[in-house]
Amino acid sequence: MAASSRDQVLRLYRALLRESQRFSSYNYRTYAIRRIRDAFRENKNIADSEKIEELLNKAKANLEVIQRQGTIDHMYATEKLIIERPGNT
Amino acid sequence: MLLWRRLAALRGERTPRRLRAGGPGPGPGPGRKSDGGGAPRPLYMDVQATTPLDPRVLDSMLPYLTAYYGNPHSRTHAYGWESEAAMEKARQQVADLIGADSREIIFTSGATESNNMAIKGVARFYKSRKKHIITTQTEHKCVLDSCRSLETEGFHITYLPVKKSGLIDLKELEAAFQPDTSLVSVMTVNNEIGVKQPIHDIGEICRAHKVFFHTDAAQAIGKIPMDVNNMKIDLMSISGHKIYGPKGVGALYVRRRPRVRLEPLQSGGGQERGLRSGTVPTPLAVGLGAACEVAQQEMEYDHKRISQLAERLVTKIMSEVPDVVMNGDQEHRYPVLAHQLLWSLPMFCGQLEQMKTWLTHLLDLALVVSLQKKKWIIQCRSAYST
Numbered sequence: 146m147a148a149s150s151r152d153q154v155l156r157l158y159r160a161l162l163r164e165s166q167r168f169s170s171y172n173y174r175t176y177a178i179r180r181i182r183d184a185f186r187e188n189k190n191i192a193d194s195e196k197i198e199e200l201l202n203k204a205k206a207n208l209e210v211i212q213r214q215g216t217i218d219h220m221y222a223t224e225k226l227i228i229e230r231p232g233n234t
Numbered sequence: 235m236l237l238w239r240r241l242a243a244l245r246g247e248r249t250p251r252r253l254r255a256g257g258p259g260p261g262p263g264p265g266r267k268s269d270g271g272g273a274p275r276p277l278y279m280d281v282q283a284t285t286p287l288d289p290r291v292l293d294s295m296l297p298y299l300t301a302y303y304g305n306p307h308s309r310t311h312a313y314g315w316e317s318e319a320a321m322e323k324a325r326q327q328v329a330d331l332i333g334a335d336s337r338e339i340i341f342t343s344g345a346t347e348s349n350n351m352a353i354k355g356v357a358r359f360y361k362s363r364k365k366h367i368i369t370t371q372t373e374h375k376c377v378l379d380s381c382r383s384l385e386t387e388g389f390h391i392t393y394l395p396v397k398k399s400g401l402i403d404l405k406e407l408e409a410a411f412q413p414d415t416s417l418v419s420v421m422t423v424n425n426e427i428g429v430k431q432p433i434h435d436i437g438e439i440c441r442a443h444k445v446f447f448h449t450d451a452a453q454a455i456g457k458i459p460m461d462v463n464n465m466k467i468d469l470m471s472i473s474g475h476k477i478y479g480p481k482g483v484g485a486l487y488v489r490r491r492p493r494v495r496l497e498p499l500q501s502g503g504g505q506e507r508g509l510r511s512g513t514v515p516t517p518l519a520v521g522l523g524a525a526c527e528v529a530q531q532e533m534e535y536d537h538k539r540i541s542q543l544a545e546r547l548v549t550k551i552m553s554e555v556p557d558v559v560m561n562g563d564q565e566h567r568y569p570v571l572a573h574q575l576l577w578s579l580p581m582f583c584g585q586l587e588q589m590k591t592w593l594t595h596l597l598d599l600a601l602v603v604s605l606q607k608k609k610w611i612i613q614c615r616s617a618y619s620t
Binding site: 168170172173177180183207210211213214217218223224225226227228229 | 275277286289290535
């Protein structure tokens with residue numbers, strides 16, 4: 146039970162980060178990645194399975210938001226910001 | 235070519251030609267090339283003026299811009315019902331952010347309309363007995379202008395001065411009360427220099443004098459915890475586009491107990507408790523609600539992050555740039571509104587070009603630099619963006 150839950154969490158985490166990379170807007174991309182990392186880090190020690198399930202559902206909902214918004218952001222992409230030099234995020 | 239540049243500089247044009255050269259003019263569009271198509275966009279640092287839409291907010295708005303397009307005031311069919319349900323949900327989300335009841339929230343077109351409604355509405359309703367209003371000299375233009383227009387209607391207004399720190403003097407406020415004062419209007423966080431007024435104390439004073447307290451909380455909402463009951467606020471203006479929500483929508487909190495009466499500015503079909511007639515724009519209201527909900531959830535995390543960034547910005551500039559003065563109170567400010575740090579740098583005219591190059595190179599930011607006599611006043615508006 147714990148193992149599959151752990152796998153689920155990791156899969157979601159990777160999926161969230163992967164989808165966030167697709168944002169073409171610097172702002173959205175860096176915020177999403179940072180927020181996802183910090184949120185998972187903050188909740189990593191939670192043991193209550195109900196709470197874990199609630200958080201996982203929230204993560205799944207957010208994943209869908211990021212997928213949709215990533216596509217829209219890509220459709221309406223514009224020039225890169227001046228600070229997005231090659232090598233930066 | 236050189237003559238053109240000189241003429242452009244004299245005219246005060248600030249957008250360099252190189253930025254206009256890329257792509258078919260300003261404005262987005264699917265036809266526009268993204269990678270390497272044009273000149274890079276400047277870094278946005280004017281977050282005090284407006285904020286980008288949070289993706290979560292846009293996501294919540296889109297269904298109401300495409301599929302669920304019913305008028306929320308259509309009582310007789312499903313399109314109306316679903317639209318109304320969304321509007322009421324948004325109302326509850328806004329209310330939750332400020333500790334109010336959802337029946338106390340009125341959707342408006344923005345904080346300017348909310349301010350106008352609050353000030354003119356309260357003043358005119360009670361004009362038979364009460365003809366005095368107290369406000370401050372550092373309020374937003376819409377508040378000051380509303381007061382000015384009330385003066386032509388026969389009201390008298392006290393404009394309280396602020397101390398050097400930007401805060402008002404509570405003793406002066408106490409002294410300004412008159413038997414016919416109907417309203418006190420003080421903004422929570424200043425949009426120019428970021429100082430936070432002592433709203434708790436002002437609320438107490440107003441309650442003691444039985445005078446309504448209005449606050450323009452456009453810059454404070456979603457960034458610092460606001461509770462209309464703790465702070466004894468009777469009217470509060472909320473702006474959508476300052477909290478990562480859509481432009482063109484705002485809200486006005488109007489206390490029900492004890493009831494605050496307003497004379498409506500906008501006449502019509504009696505929507506929004508008769509105080510603001512007109513179809514409520516469901517997608518915008520939904521966006522405002524979502525923005526408030528996101529703000530509430532993220533407030534603590536964002537506050538921590540922005541405090542770190544603001545600390546770094548202020549410390550580096552104060553320590554490494556010579557002869558800098560920071561305007562506004564050091565303690566009673568909202569750290570994020572290191573958004574709006576105004577510094578004064580004494581400069582000699584001869585070193586103008588050198589200083590400009592140095593700063594642009596060092597900070598690599600989009601600064602608005604203007605020359606006033608022999609000083610550069612650098613308006614550096616730092617961004618919320620990561």
